[in-house]
Amino acid sequence: MxxxxxxxxxxxxxxxxxxxxxxxxxxxxxxxxxxxxxxxxxxxxxxxxxxxxxxxxxxxxxxxxxxxxxxxxxxxxxxxxxxxxxxxxxxxxxxxxxxxxxxxxxxxxxxxxxxxxxxxxxxxxxxxxxxxxxxxxxxxxxxxxxxxxxxxxxxxxxxxxxxxxxxxxxxxxxxxxxxxxxxxxxxxxxxxxxxxxxxxxxxxxxxxxxxxxxxxxxxxTSANLKKTISGNGTTILKLEIPNLTSSLLNTIQSVKCVNSVSQENNSHIKIHATGDDAFDLIIDAVRAKKGKINSIEKLEPTLEDVFLKITGREVRDKADNKIVMKHGPGPKRFSQKQRVR
Amino acid sequence: MMSHSFRIAWKDLLEVFRNRMGLVLLILMPIFMMVMVGYIYPSDSSVSNVTVALVNEDVGYGGYTNASSTLIAILDTVTSNTDSITLTEAASFDELRTMIQRGDADAGIVIASDFTTSIMNGQQGTITLVTDQSNMQMSATLQAVLEEVFDQLGTALAQQNVQNLGVDPSNALAVVQPYNVETQGAIEGEFTYFDFVAPGIIAMTVMMSVMTGLPVAISEERESGTLDGMMVAPISRTAVILGKTLAQIGRGLLQGLIIIAIAVTIFGVTIHGNILLVFALLLLCVFSFVGLGIVLTSFTKDQETATMLMSTIMFPMMFLSGVFFPVEQMPWFMQAISKCLPLTYVADSLRKVMILGADITMLTTELAILIGFGTVMIAVAVPVFKKAITS
CATH class of the missing domain: 3.40.50.300 (P-loop containing nucleotide triphosphate hydrolases)
Incomplete structure (x- = not known):
């Protein structure tokens, strides 16, 4: 060799x-x-x-x-x-x-x-x-x-x-x-x-x-892949909003700095955003719509986030039934079937 | 390469032996086949438990009806001596028909109205046999039996008439029936229908064993992923096919052995030829089907399809190869198909050896065809199989 x-x-x-x-x-x-x-x-x-x-x-x-x-x-x-x-x-x-x-x-x-x-x-x-x-x-x-x-x-x-x-x-x-x-x-x-x-x-x-x-x-490497996210100013936030509604979700999505929003359950959402003022802009938007914020957390990027950023989709089985809402095109889901041979 | 093939064959056979249910079926299936085929199909032209309705329309001649009453008296005697035929009376043809429709009678005899008149005037008296078309097999047999009865009655009558003309009684029969026909088999001994069907069933069971065993041995391994385990090992693809073939030969021979043992011990079948030749033919039978089976399995994606395809091919083979019905009775195009099926030659040669005691020199055509078919099929199977597993 x-x-x-x-x-x-x-x-x-x-x-x-x-x-x-x-x-x-x-x-x-x-x-x-x-x-x-x-x-x-x-x-x-x-x-x-x-x-x-x-x-x-x-x-x-x-x-x-x-x-x-x-x-x-x-x-x-x-x-x-x-x-x-x-x-x-x-x-x-x-x-x-x-x-x-x-x-x-x-x-x-x-x-x-x-x-x-x-x-x-x-x-x-x-x-x-x-x-x-x-x-x-x-x-x-x-x-x-x-x-x-x-x-x-x-x-x-x-x-x-x-x-x-x-x-x-x-x-x-x-x-x-x-x-x-x-x-x-x-x-x-x-x-x-x-x-x-x-x-x-x-x-x-x-x-x-x-x-x-x-x-x-x-x-x-895993570290370098994650850097592609944190390096270009992407912020990942996890918000707990007990009175979360779909109109509030739409509002958050329409905030200029937001790249994508994914809902994890009834009250938790995960937001990918860019820019230094992302934090403020999102909180302002939620407050303006009378959204109550119970907690807010800044997350370290994971490989999942890398995949999401690159492909615009989450790496999940269809059965997980998670919706990924993107800024721009509507929700996307996996439709490929597993091929082994 | 051979050692890999033996490993694979041994592994396959071990799997077969570990499958208890499968082993039981391996023994039960030939027994079922023998019982069903042996008992359902009439073993000879005898009938049992049939009712024949008699309609006597004879109006007599000059107040006499002696011709018909004599006939009826003899018929009565004949039928009361056997319990196979029961004679009843019907008033008219219409009633007879109703009885057959109801199932009260299986056949009928109608004596024509001018019966005595015709006989007295030196003419032929007419007797009509009425058959039940809904049961062709039975009608044909019954017809043959009744015709035989009337034939004998007629001969007896003629013999008497000739005697009355002054012929020596010892020569009277020869005058009426100059030819005496006797039947004798080519081989001495008692034969039952089991003797006839056993070779065919042996051939068929071995074929079924191979054809149903291969989808399991190949498709299942492909589906479950175990085939990958062999394919990632540094062994040749041919070794895998050879191993599979060896396993099927072993399994087929085992099943052949079981069914021959059953045929001989339970059904009293006698093998008149060389037992080793019987096994050699079985081996050839397996050999000629393995290649075909591998080719067919290679074309199918999963085990279910493979099994269905096998059944589709197997059934026409079973019926067209003369296992149950003589090939000679079939229309010409079916006879032509029959000539293309390897099972025909296996069943045929097995029958020749087991019943007629033929030796190997009398089977050269069959042997050549089987070896040829098997070789061509294996030669086709190897590349087809290789392609199927690396697509």
Whole structure:
């Protein structure tokens, strides 16, 4: 390898019929880096992962893992990587050990290496007790830990994690995140993970690529991404107005300095505004309409705010049913469906 | 590569064995098939429990009705000796028709009004058989039985008449019926209908096993994501297909073994040919369907569609391949389709081996067709499958 880039992606594109799932994306991931692809469902995260893990072929562009081309040298790539997919890669009718032995043997691992490796990983993720139980009887958290173990059998240099904590209880989520950090710290494993959870990306990733509608719209460290907001004079305010009405909301929106208003519940609103006098202008507008202000709080920008600023939308599942009101165009909601293949 | 294939095959079979319900069905299904097909279809041309209504319209000749009354007396004797046919009387053709419509009678016999007159005058006496068109199968059988009865009665009468003309009684039968027809099977021994259907059902069950097993083995893995687990490993795509094929062959052979055991032990089927040849044919049967199954599964997005597609293909195959009905009875275009179906050749060759005791040299055409079909299908399946999983 000429550089210390573990992954090099150039103009990668994937179409499904007329639908462009991944649109001409390019990025690099350094060795031992934790790289996050952040975006809403259907943004193209999984499709990108599937192309990088040689599961599907791109329509255009190239990608190299450890210097090997994902199309021309796919077997070489497969030897280097491990995949924790969104779906559980486990056979319910087989026991934990049977599952791991099956997958380990696909990597040509002899028993003398494979058996200790299985024991070690089961021990590390607290599953030793369940070694001979069928995976079908496992809880979701246990299954996801199994999924991680499976991906680590061949001691991969690059580990891909597609929504690794999706649908997990808080405790399992913390466990998996801690494990990812430990793996990166102790084994220098390069990690590329996708998530739609802002705090997860913030917590785990050295650098984050924000992906929306198949394109990478921003790519930097979490701190730098947030600076793009605070740096250009954006203020984020959280107001508690007990007598909040829709006309009052409209008034706030029409204040010149306000970029966007989002309602969090019956009395709380979050406002993005620019300018030094934003604070005063907003309070004046609320008071003028006889709005009562119970509390006011200035918030530090989050990745969510970054995404909102870049795309004009929140990174939320449709089910959350949150309305984002923008200055200018009317409320927008997500309408993309999740595409995995 | 082979070791990966064996791993995958072993894993697939382990999954099959761990599925208790599936295992029970694996054994139950062939038993159901044998019972249903064996008992529902008439085993020979015998009838049982049928009622035949008799209408005697004979007006007699010169006060005599002896021709019809003799006939009725003999009929009575014949029917009372068996419990398969019950003879009742009907006053007229109309009443007979009503009885058939009501279901009180299954068929009718009408003796014509000029019956005695015709016989006395040296003419043929007319007997009309009335059948129930709503039950074709039964009518045909009953018709054959009654025709046989009247044929024998007629022969007896003729024999007597000839005797009266002065022919030696020992030669009278030869004068009336110069030909004596006897039937004998090519192979000695007692045969039941089970012997006839068993080879077909074995072939069909093995086919069904493969065709329903593949959607589970491929589509389910694709849907659940486990296929990805194999695909991200540094193994060749061909190894995956080969593994799947091996597993299906194992499963198909196992099911074949179960059904042969059931056929022999429960239904008394005898295998006249070489048992090893029977297994070799089963192996070939599985081989010829696996490729087809993989191709079909590759074209479908999910397991549900795959299973539906399989059933759509399987049903015409079952009926057109001569498993239940002889191919020779079908119209020409169906016979043509039948000739294109691999199941036809499997059922045919299995029947030849199991019933007629044929050896391998008598099956060269069938074997060549099956090997050819299987090879072509596998050759098509490999690229189609590869494309389907990396689109």
């Amino acid at each position: 000429e550089s210390n880039n573990m992954i090099e992606v150039k103009n990668l594109t994937k179409k499904f019929g007329d639908f462009i799932a991944v649109d001409d994306i390019s990025f690099e991931v350094k060795q031992s880096e934790v790289f996050g692809l952040l975006g809403p469902n259907g943004a193209g995260k999984s499709t990108t992962i599937r192309m990088l893990t040689t599961l599907i072929r791109p329509n255009d562009g190239t990608a190299k893992i450890g210097g090997y081309d994902v199309i021309k040298q796919d077997s070489k790539v497969r030897e280097l990587i491990g995949l924790v997919s969104e779906k559980m890669i486990m056979y319910d009718r087989l026991t934990a050990k049977e599952n791991l032995k099956f997958f380990g043997k696909l990597y040509n691992m002899p028993d003398s290496v494979l058996n200790p490796k299985i024991d070690e990983l089961l021990e590390m993720l607290n599953l030793s007790k369940w070694k001979n139980s069928k995976v079908g009887t496992f809880s979701t958290g246990m299954r996801q830990r199994m999924n991680v173990i499976r991906a680590l059998l061949n001691t991969p240099q690059v580990l891909f994690l597609d929504e690794p904590t999706l649908g997990l209880d808080p405790q399992s989520t913390v466990e998996i995140r801690e494990f990812i950090k430990k793996l990166n710290r102790e084994h220098k494993t390069t990690i590329i993970l996708t998530t739609h959870m802002m705090n997860e990306a913030d917590l785990l990733c050295d650098r984050i690529g924000i992906i929306d509608k198949g394109k990478i719209v921003a790519l930097d």
